[in-house]
Amino acid sequence: MDHTQTQHGSQPDSNQAHASRPKASVDIEKQCGVPLPSGAQCARSLTCTRHGFAAKRAVPGRSAPFDQLLAEYRRAS
Ligand SMILES: [Zn+2]
Known part of the structure; x- marks a missing residue:
């Protein structure tokens, strides 16, 4: 029982973010993100029906x- 070297945990760019968005609690890559009257961003999915495409x-x-x-x-879900 000595599996020391599995090909796991060596993904060079796994920790490389595209861009850091410091103040985003909403992931606008996957969520609506339209500003709300409260000042927050809409946390519904991209398919949110409350906000229009524009x-x-x-x-x-x-x-x-x-x-x-x-x-x-849509392709991923
Ligand atoms: Zn929305």
Whole structure:
């Protein structure tokens, strides 16, 4: 019983974030992110029906256009 070297735990870029978004409690890559009257961001999914596409496209800081993230979100789920 001596499996010391499995090919596990050696992912070079696993800890490499695309960009750090310090004040985001909402993951705008996967969540709506539209600003709410309270000052927070909408934490619903990208498919949130409360906010229109225009509002979601206007959310700053996404790594890709909203439509692209939405397409990936739908593909993943
Ligand atoms: Zn929303």
